[in-house]
Each structure stands twice: as C-alpha cells, then as structure tokens.
Amino acid sequence: MTKYRLEYIWLDGYTPVPNLRGKTQIKEFADFPTLDDLPLWGFDGSSTMQAEGRSSDCVLKPVAVYPDAARTNGVLVLCEVMMPDGVTPHPSNKRATILDDEGAWFGFEQEYFFYQNGRPLGFPETGFPAPQGPYYTGVGYSNVGPIARQIVEEHLDLCLAAGINHEGINAEVAKGQWEFQIFGKGSKKAADEMWIARYLLQRLTEAYEIDIEYHCKPLGDTDWNGSGMHANFSTTFMRETGGKDYFLALMAAFEKNCADHIEVYGPDNHMRLTGKHETQSIDQFSWGVADRGASIRVPHSFVKNDAYRGYLEDRRPNSQGDPYQIASQILKTIAEVPTAGKASAAA
Incomplete structure (x- = not known):
C-alpha cells in the first residue's frame, strides 16, 4: 500500500470570478487511485463564500483525477461543490449544469x-x-x-x-x-x-x-x-x-x-x-x-x-x-x- 497525497481542488463562490481552492488529504491505495476510489470530502463553505457560518458544511465530489508531478505520490483531484447531502449541486457549481457533447x-x-x-x-x-x-x-x-x-x-x-x-x-x-x-x-x-x-x-x-x-x-x-x-x-x-x-x-x-x-x-x-x-x-x-x-x-x-x-x-x-x-x-x-x-x- 502507498500513501498518496490527494489535492482536492474546487472553485469557490466568489463572483464574478471564482477562485481556485485546494486542500490535501492522505489516503492509502494499492495503485494510483481512480475516481471510484476517492471519497466525498467536506469543507468550510463559510470561508469560501459558499455557505453561512451557522450552516457551513459543503461537500467536494471528485470528478477528474490527474497525476501531480510536483509531489511524491501526488494526485490532483478536481471536484464539484455539492450541498451537504453530497448529491445536490451547490448553486456555485457551474460544471454540473453545462451542456456537454464529446463531438464538440x-x-x-x-x-x-x-x-x-x-x-x-x-x-x-x-x-x-x-x-x-x-x-x-x-x-x-x-x-x-x-x-x-x-x-x-x-x-x-x-x-x-x-x-x-x-x-x-x-x-x-x-x-x-x-x-x-x-x-x-x-x-x-x-x-x-x-x-x-x-x-x-x-x-x-x-x-x-x-x-x-x-x-x-x-x-x-x-x-x-x-x-x-x-x-x-x-x-x-x-x-x-x-x-x-x-x-x-x-x-x-x-x-x-x-x-x-x-x-x-x-x-x-x-x-x-x-x-x-x-x-x-x-x-x-x-x-x-x-x-x-x-x-x-x-x-x-x-x-x-x-x-x-x-x-x-x-x-x-x-x-x-x-x-x-x-x-x-x-x-x-x-x-x-x-x-x-x-x-x-x-x-
């Protein structure tokens, strides 16, 4: 088993231009992790303009994974921001609602x-x-x-x-x-x-x-x-x-x-x-x-x-x-x- 440094990356709730955010989680895997291996992870949305302090929980849902050559056993984990239920996209989550077409x-x-x-x-x-x-x-x-x-x-x-x-x-x-x-x-x-x-x-x-x-x-x-x-x-x-x-x-x-x-x-x-x-x-x-x-x-x-x-x-x-x-x-x-x-x- 290898300890991987997972950098969960997301877009915050600032407007008109969101900022990139990231935090690291350490997890053990036998091989380089896939999306199915990666858990949801919570964060403090009140510090990113995505929630209020009295109800600050937001959830990160991994949607894409990339090797991170700058870190030993590093993984870049791009995430969508979800509501506390982990299912409903947060209003700031633009990725969840865009049109997509592999032919485009x-x-x-x-x-x-x-x-x-x-x-x-x-x-x-x-x-x-x-x-x-x-x-x-x-x-x-x-x-x-x-x-x-x-x-x-x-x-x-x-x-x-x-x-x-x-x-x-x-x-x-x-x-x-x-x-x-x-x-x-x-x-x-x-x-x-x-x-x-x-x-x-x-x-x-x-x-x-x-x-x-x-x-x-x-x-x-x-x-x-x-x-x-x-x-x-x-x-x-x-x-x-x-x-x-x-x-x-x-x-x-x-x-x-x-x-x-x-x-x-x-x-x-x-x-x-x-x-x-x-x-x-x-x-x-x-x-x-x-x-x-x-x-x-x-x-x-x-x-x-x-x-x-x-x-x-x-x-x-x-x-x-x-x-x-x-x-x-x-x-x-x-x-x-x-x-x-x-x-x-x-x-």
Whole structure:
C-alpha cells in the first residue's frame, strides 16, 4: 500500500470570478487511485463564500483525477461543490449544469500576465518599457527577461505529466504577457483541464514570488494589449459536413445571441473589446476570414475550396472567463441552428 497525497481542488463562490481552492488529504491505495476510489470530502463553505457560518458544511465530489508531478505520490483531484447531502449541486457549481457533447471540440488560448510588486514582470518601477512589437513570440533577455521562460517551461512539464492536453506556449504581445493552449474533446474535459492548468500555474509561481494576473485589461486604457481566452470550437457536423448556408445561419445565431455570449465571456470585457488591439467592439458582432479584429475569426482552412468546414475561433472570451460557461453558451447557440443536432447524434 502507498500513501498518496490527494489535492482536492474546487472553485469557490466568489463572483464574478471564482477562485481556485485546494486542500490535501492522505489516503492509502494499492495503485494510483481512480475516481471510484476517492471519497466525498467536506469543507468550510463559510470561508469560501459558499455557505453561512451557522450552516457551513459543503461537500467536494471528485470528478477528474490527474497525476501531480510536483509531489511524491501526488494526485490532483478536481471536484464539484455539492450541498451537504453530497448529491445536490451547490448553486456555485457551474460544471454540473453545462451542456456537454464529446463531438464538440474546444481549444482554449489562455493569455495572462506575470505580475510582481504590483506591475507586469519586466516593467520598470515607474512608467512603461519599450512599446509593443518585439515581445510577441520574442526571445532574449530584453524581450522576455530571466524568469518567465523558466516558469512556462516548468508549467508545461507539470501539465504534460498530469496528462493534460497542453498544446503550446508563447510569449504574447505585451511585456510580461504569455499564453498557453489547452485542447479537449467535450466541453467538460476541455474546461476541466483548463482549470487544472490554471491551478498548476498559480501554485508553481508561489515559489518565484510572482502572481498570475488574469484580468482582461490590467493596464487599463493604455496602448497595451489586454488578455483573452480565445475559444476555438467545432462539432462533428462542422468538421465533417459544414457548408456555406449552415455557416451563415450559425453566424446569424451568434449575432442574435451576442448579449448572452458577452454575459458569460468574462467580466470587464468592455475594457478589452474596444475595437482596438485586435478586438471587435463589445456592442458589435462580425466575422472575417483571418481577421483578428472580428468577433469570430474564420481560418483560411475553413473556407478552402468553398467547403466552409472545420473549426472557428471566437475571439471575445477573456482571460478571466469560466471555460465551463463559455463552452456551454457556444453549444447552446449551435443547437439553435438547423441540422446542428446531427453533430450530437453522430458523436
């Protein structure tokens, strides 16, 4: 028998952006534990904005398990928050109610800033560094500094060791800004892995005395890019059938539901979606082939040979967004379009 360190991880009840929480339990198992091996576990919801002190019990229900390479015999246990009966989802538990479809594939591009001493990593104590230009996919000390690349490489290693489908990293447009990409088949799987990747990044940077700033426009109304979490998506029907008529109907549905999308695409998006810095204005909807200033960017591969088949990129979700709600809203809109239901049937 081996003693495993089980890190139960969940989202708290803070709004508009939940925080990641975690606590460790030690259990003995003959082999690496599966979901069926892991018990429910209680916690004090009054300390996480999920209960009152006079009735503070909440329950953690394991829903996904990953190896934790940072700890000896470590296990990352992603959990949903349940009411004291252990059966009823807590009102803050968004994962329990989202739409899911294994035939729907999502790729999230998580942008963020490294922050130290109240400013982006690499910024001078006063003022700003040299303007944007050389930082995106940059290399060299003057562009990325002495620490950032080491952190993102360590984070990549941790994600790969956990079995997370981490697809890449790059320095972003602003100084101190980076991105990583997570892909998953099914909205729950993709969102689960994004939340665990965020957790691993935030835990890793503790040792460097660096914070992760997810705010979509931390530098305010300045000539510096904000941070997004662009959502690349497709369904079985979009990948295998598609067609221009279907695509145009889908874009009409996205335009009609624009306000519903913005509502769950992350707080303070009005600060980021201004029509500048590769964004469309928050009160407008547009699509365009290879257009990084559109609401939805259509890849050249999608329109190749007039097929209108493949994946699309919604550029409006921001870096603070909840991937559960983002993916679910996208699927709700797709479900409104005739023939979209065939995607689920074929999955």
